[in-house]
Amino acid sequence: MTLSIAHLGPPGTYAEQAAVIYANWLKQNTGIEATLCPYPSIAQSLQAVAQGNTQLTVVPVENSIEGSVTMTMDALWMLDSLRIQLALILPITHTLISCATSLDEIKTVYSHPQALAQCQGWLEQFLPNVQLIPSNSTTEALKLLKEDTTSAAIASMRAAELYNLPTLATGINDRPENCTRFWVISQGETDNSYHKSSASRTHTSLAFSLPANLPGALVKPLQIFAQLDINLSRIESRPTKRSLGEYLFFMDLEADADTPKMQSALAELNSYTEILKIFGSYNILPIEI
Amino acid sequence: MTLSIAHLGPPGTYAEQAAVIYANWLKQNTGIEATLCPYPSIAQSLQAVAQGNTQLTVVPVENSIEGSVTMTMDALWMLDSLRIQLALILPITHTLISCATSLDEIKTVYSHPQALAQCQGWLEQFLPNVQLIPSNSTTEALKLLKEDTTSAAIASMRAAELYNLPTLATGINDRPENCTRFWVISQGETDNSYHKSSASRTHTSLAFSLPANLPGALVKPLQIFAQLDINLSRIESRPTKRSLGEYLFFMDLEADADTPKMQSALAELNSYTEILKIFGSYNILPIEI
Missing domain, CATH: 3.40.190.10 (Periplasmic binding protein-like II)
Structure with missing residues (x-):
């Protein structure tokens, strides 16, 4: 079995470096070989997976200095079939x-x-x-x-x-602790059994829109997780692209979506949101570079 | 009296167009003339005001399709002396x-x-x-x-x-309702009396960091405003740039910071935050284009 992995090219980008690290980990842990496929944009590397041209993609999510990679978030919201399988954090030395x-x-x-x-x-x-x-x-x-x-x-x-x-x-980056988080993404329907482990996964990522822009509309979704002691490790807003002042909210939560506590939180969240999309639960790849 | 206004150049940018609209409004309402000063980046047009080279700058804040202009937010957090005087929303036709x-x-x-x-x-x-x-x-x-x-x-x-x-x-933009919100920004200490009106201002913008990343840490700041029925019209997170997973939160609230309700909310907010910066209260310029 050989897997194909899309990434932002040409070869030598940090996205390719993250894909190489993931491919090495995959080989060592499962014996599966991977081939890398460079694409001219992050959006095209996500579309490659959505259209079945590659089985996986490795895309940047956020950098510790410059923040979110908005193209990744917007494409994930648009391309319904994608699921996050794994995260990895790459130190960046320019x-x-x-x-x-x-x-x-x-x-x-x-x-x-x-x-x-x-x-x-x-x-x-x-x-x-x-x-x-x-x-x-x-x-x-x-x-x-x-x-x-x-x-x-x-x-x-x-x-x-x-x-x-x-x-x-x-080492010309202004801050030495510069690093970028990447996600390994596949189609939800395909066989990703090599990613599964018996251990609980540490993170769940999701996004939602709200039915109305009223005082406190965002408090309720946050309260659900706070009351269940589930830590919100990231919240990002993105425009709905319908009109100025209407937002989607992207959240990373420190819990596995399959646990009873998260199942109950997600059911309650669903009642407060207009559209809710769950992008998957995953672990962070422990890498030594 | 003549005011100088920094903006992203060369001439003909949407930032310059917003600056021209503002300058015309200023002339009609106060008789004050303005000269425009193009700068090669948004950061440099904000620095021009912070360093006293121009009295004002007009900078983009967010677009209805592409979201926040992160450079504006990061510079505003860094350059302590700046205050928002006015917002204006420009329809964008590419x-x-x-x-x-x-x-x-x-x-x-x-x-x-x-x-x-x-x-x-x-x-x-x-x-x-x-x-x-x-x-x-x-x-x-x-x-x-x-x-x-x-x-x-x-x-x-x-x-x-x-x-x-x-x-x-x-009209080649993918969505006809494409528009960008701009802020007119000055130094806090200078005389901006021509912006003052007896009427209450509609918006306040601020940003803060949190002392610890614990479950519910962001709920409390949001609850303060929800309980006082103050609408949060925007929330954005930006990296603190210290380490991955640490954020600043930028908020736009639909209230004047000088009202007793907001004064009480801001005092309470101060007790939950690590650093709190208030960028000012302002109205949205009613423009007809």
């Missing part, structure tokens, strides 16, 4: 990659907007006059660097090695 | 600007990532094979279009007129 011989020669720095934002203090200090150009992924601009020695890109050290490119500085 | 004679000739489309995202359905339908290139603002790439007739940019009709460029399609 590297400045360039064929220039010194920082003085650099006129342009390319990277994904999240990576540019995570290094803005370093860039202001060491490259205050360069032009910052956003790209669709951290690795998209790497192919330009050999031709243009006045350009640099921010990506991982692993990307520099993959593309055989020199680095000028590493 | 236009495809290009010197090409038909859609078939277009190979590349430039725009701000929010604008590209707001037109993704239209782009998939009518320009499925073009390369989408994110830029720092909707107007940044307009200067390239006269030289390269295979390129297009997504910006406002007003931008096309300002730069004297032809348009190929208008």
Whole structure:
């Protein structure tokens, strides 16, 4: 059995790095081999699973500095069939990659907007006059660097090695504790028995819309979990896209949806919400990097 | 008296359009003239006010499709001295600007990532094979279009007129009800008497961090307002940037901070929060466009 895993490409992105870590874990724990399939956007890597072109995708959910990856949340709400199987947290160490011989020669720095934002203090200090150009992924601009020695890109050290490119500085993220959480996602209906374990899963993610924007409308859903002593580890709002001021709420709860306590909480939650979607229960992959 | 207003440039952005609307309103209602000052990023236009280089800035807060402008929220939390004076809501109608004679000739489309995202359905339908290139603002790439007739940019009709460029399609946003909310922001300490009115202001915005991530920690702050029948019109979480899973919460409440009810709610809120920052009370500018 071989599994196919979609991720944001080209190869060398942090999403690919997370997919490689997951694939290695899978091989060691189940013997199952995986092949990686790069896609030009996060939305397309989620659609690949929804349309059955790949069995899994590994997508970024949130970064400790720049926050939620809204594209992942919006696609998960839209694509009803997807289920979260596992989470993994990847430490992020950004590297400045360039064929220039010194920082003085650099006129342009390319990277994904999240990576540019995570290094803005370093860039202001060491490259205050360069032009910052956003790209669709951290690795998209790497192919330009050999031709243009006045350009640099921010990506991982692993990307520099993959593309055989020199680095000028590493650990350039403004905060050393920078990390990104990823989700491993499959279709709900398919056989994911290799993810199942007898142990209870630690997290459940869900999203809902509310029937009306009234004082206290959000208190009731939160009270349900507080009264049952279930910790809410994240709440995010996203626009319903119908009209300004109407929101969806995304929640991560520290409990398994199959436990009687959560079953009762979810039944009560259903009575206060307009649309409720449960994206699955899962564990966090213990990784050592 | 002349006021200076910072905004995301180059001229022709939606932020500039909002600043022009505000400047016209100011002139009609107070006789005060304003000059506009474009800055290369939203963060820099907020810093311009914090450092006293301009008296005001007009910045986007949230879009009905793409959600919060996280840069605005993060800068507001960091730059303690800023206060919100007014909100205004601008309908957004995106236009495809290009010197090409038909859609078939277009190979590349430039725009701000929010604008590209707001037109993704239209782009998939009518320009499925073009390369989408994110830029720092909707107007940044307009200067390239006269030289390269295979390129297009997504910006406002007003931008096309300002730069004297032809348009190929208008109203290309996927949802016609697309609109963006802006805030007019000044330093708290300066004289903003022209904003004051005897009438009560309709909204208050604030943000806080919580002392511990425990079950129910967020319920208490929400309960305070629910019990006083104060509507919460928006809640957003942002990372504290200290470690993954620690958040700041941004709230918009439908009440004036100076009323006794809100004063009592804010005093109680202060006892449950670690850091509480109140960004000001304000009205929404009634605009007819």
